[in-house]
Amino acid sequence: MEGRLGRAGLTLWAVGVVLFLWLPLGIILVYAFNTSNIQSWPIPGVTLRWFRVAWNDPEARDALLLSLKAALAATAVALVLGTMAAVAISRFQFFGREIFSFLLVLPIALPGVITGIALSSFYTFWGVNSSLWTIVVGHATFCVVIVYNNVLARLRRTSPSLTEASMDLGADGWQTFRFVTFPVLSTALISGALLAFALSFDEVIVTLFTAGAQNTLPIWILGKIRLGQQLPEVNAVVFVVVVLTIIPVVISQRLTQESGILRRE
Amino acid sequence: MAARAEQAGRSTRAARRRLSEAFWRRPWLRGLTQLGPPAGIFLAVYIAAIAVLFVSAFWTLDPLSGEIVHDWGFRNFKTLWEEHTYWRIAGRTIGMAAAVTVTDVILAFPFAYFMARLATPRLRTVLFVLVLLPLWSSYLARIYAWRLILSNDGALNWTLGGLGLPHQHIAYTNWAMWIVFSYIWLPFMILPVYASLERIPDSLIEASRDLGAGNWTTFRRVILPLALPGVVAGTIFTFSLTLGDYITPILVGNTQFIGNVVYRNVLGLSYDLPFAAAYAMVPLAVMGIYLLLARRAGAFEAL
Numbered sequence: 001m002e003g004r005l006g007r008a009g010l011t012l013w014a015v016g017v018v019l020f021l022w023l024p025l026g027i028i029l030v031y032a033f034n035t036s037n038i039q040s041w042p043i044p045g046v047t048l049r050w051f052r053v054a055w056n057d058p059e060a061r062d063a064l065l066l067s068l069k070a071a072l073a074a075t076a077v078a079l080v081l082g083t084m085a086a087v088a089i090s091r092f093q094f095f096g097r098e099i100f101s102f103l104l105v106l107p108i109a110l111p112g113v114i115t116g117i118a119l120s121s122f123y124t125f126w127g128v129n130s131s132l133w134t135i136v137v138g139h140a141t142f143c144v145v146i147v148y149n150n151v152l153a154r155l156r157r158t159s160p161s162l163t164e165a166s167m168d169l170g171a172d173g174w175q176t177f178r179f180v181t182f183p184v185l186s187t188a189l190i191s192g193a194l195l196a197f198a199l200s201f202d203e204v205i206v207t208l209f210t211a212g213a214q215n216t217l218p219i220w221i222l223g224k225i226r227l228g229q230q231l232p233e234v235n236a237v238v239f240v241v242v243v244l245t246i247i248p249v250v251i252s253q254r255l256t257q258e259s260g261i262l263r264r265e
Numbered sequence: 266m267a268a269r270a271e272q273a274g275r276s277t278r279a280a281r282r283r284l285s286e287a288f289w290r291r292p293w294l295r296g297l298t299q300l301g302p303p304a305g306i307f308l309a310v311y312i313a314a315i316a317v318l319f320v321s322a323f324w325t326l327d328p329l330s331g332e333i334v335h336d337w338g339f340r341n342f343k344t345l346w347e348e349h350t351y352w353r354i355a356g357r358t359i360g361m362a363a364a365v366t367v368t369d370v371i372l373a374f375p376f377a378y379f380m381a382r383l384a385t386p387r388l389r390t391v392l393f394v395l396v397l398l399p400l401w402s403s404y405l406a407r408i409y410a411w412r413l414i415l416s417n418d419g420a421l422n423w424t425l426g427g428l429g430l431p432h433q434h435i436a437y438t439n440w441a442m443w444i445v446f447s448y449i450w451l452p453f454m455i456l457p458v459y460a461s462l463e464r465i466p467d468s469l470i471e472a473s474r475d476l477g478a479g480n481w482t483t484f485r486r487v488i489l490p491l492a493l494p495g496v497v498a499g500t501i502f503t504f505s506l507t508l509g510d511y512i513t514p515i516l517v518g519n520t521q522f523i524g525n526v527v528y529r530n531v532l533g534l535s536y537d538l539p540f541a542a543a544y545a546m547v548p549l550a551v552m553g554i555y556l557l558l559a560r561r562a563g564a565f566e567a568l
Binding site (some may be wrong): 031137144170248 | 282284300302307312314317365372379384395409412414451455465496505509512513515522532538541548552560568
């Protein structure tokens with residue numbers, strides 16, 4: 001229905017938006033190879049030196065380790081709780097179902113600073129000292145929502161008659177879950193887990209409120225950028241973080257693209 | 266011996282089977298065991314934390330001891346009401362959130378339209394991934410990228426110089442924040458708008474044309490109303506994410522947002538948790554109203 005001019009205009013617009021989205025990412029990746037200490041454009045030469053420097057920096061390594069631990073733990077929590085909630089919400093009608101599904105998206109719908117200060121006041125109120133687990137709880141709040149959404153989307157496309165058939169054929173509840181529900185969900189679970197990992201690994205707004213004196217990798221990066229210290233090293237670390245968050249997303253995208261064995265339509 | 270083991274095995278299997286049957290006959294019991302743990306933990310941690318936040322907004326800080334005093338009062342709110350600074354900061358934050366939201370709708374809608382209605386299926390997948398990756402890739406890295414681009418000898422001024430245009434000093438201004446916010450939240454707008462546009466069946470558009478509607482009328486009367494829930498869903502993200510951000514103002518701006526005041530009062534030099542909690546009620550209330558309105562517009566199905 002669009003005229004030729006309209007098509008040309010929309011195509012041009014699309015190219016513009018893609019460039020807008022990707023040029024800054026491209027530039028930040030290039031800076032990781034900057035030979036100079038000064039962050040000017042264009043970079044004078046190319047080197048891999050800063051990756052070695054970053055790898056040998058114990059502070060950056062500790063931060064990386066803490067981020068990996070927190071992301072793995074938050075993902076594990078999210079997988080268990082998110083899946084349970086999604087299964088319950090999709091299969092049962094109960095009083096307060098609407099309200100619960102509304103409350104559950106709050107951690108991603110509300111501003112991050114709210115989750116941050118809420119958890120911070122909560123920890124202060126109960127006298128909880130900051131540890132790996134205070135970070136994990138903070139991350140789990142929104143990671144659960146990610147897994148929940150992924151699993152719920154998959155469940156909505158599969159027919160409940162599958163579980164009924166399994167039970168009719170003599171399987172008990174556990175067998176039904178193990179041999180019917182789980183295989184249907186598996187790619188949605190992996191995809192949800194990867195996205196949750198990527199989100200947690202890179203989170204900083206909530207983490208600053210829950211980490212206390214600990215440094216996750218994003219907190220380390222933020223600190224260095226603010227003070228303008230060790231920027232070439234920061235560029236190399238940022239490169240690694242971007243790649244580490246992009247890979248899970250690509251895999252996850254592949255996994256959810258195949259429509260799954262069991263579609264309702 | 267073996268027979269006894271077999272019998273025992275049979276009886277556990279039977280017990281499991283009976284248990285399954287019991288659960289199957291009572292869906293509420295199944296629902297409870299599945300929903301109980303996630304709902305319980307969610308209420309005990311997240312909702313409880315929001316409740317503590319709400320309550321502590323009415324507490325005060327003892328100026329001498331620096332301890333939180335649990336006596337109820339509206340002192341924090343009174344300070345917020347009377348100090349013009351806090352009005353200005355809240356106004357600036359909400360204004361920025363609105364500006365960014367409008368900018369992203371303008372950028373995203375034609376793009377999503379192109380994706381949904383003009384692109385071939387193959388190109389559509391490619392574009393989808395090209396939007397999805399920046400959404401998930403490092404938030405901090407993407408703000409930092411703009412800090413480098415906008416700096417005096419960054420890529421922007423290099424390009425302007427190459428074109429023979431005068432240098433711009435956008436770094437650390439509200440313009441910089443506007444650009445960076447619009448940039449980082451753009452994918453959050455594109456995806457729901459695209460999802461809602463993609464769901465519009467071609468037959469509806471054909472019907473509209475058969476009934477004599479021109480391009481513009483079809484767009485205004487058919488496509489736009491059907492895309493609206495997606496647009497509203499996108500604005501929830503862009504608006505909420507901007508309201509709650511304090512990293513972007515730190516890295517590319519030179520003014521304070523609500524989040525910065527909250528951050529400073531919780532983790533910075535001027536510790537006053539109750540006051541920060543009271544100020545955090547502003548974005549919470551704004552988002553609460555916004556979410557209720559969005560729910561009415563049917564945006565929750567499009568989230």
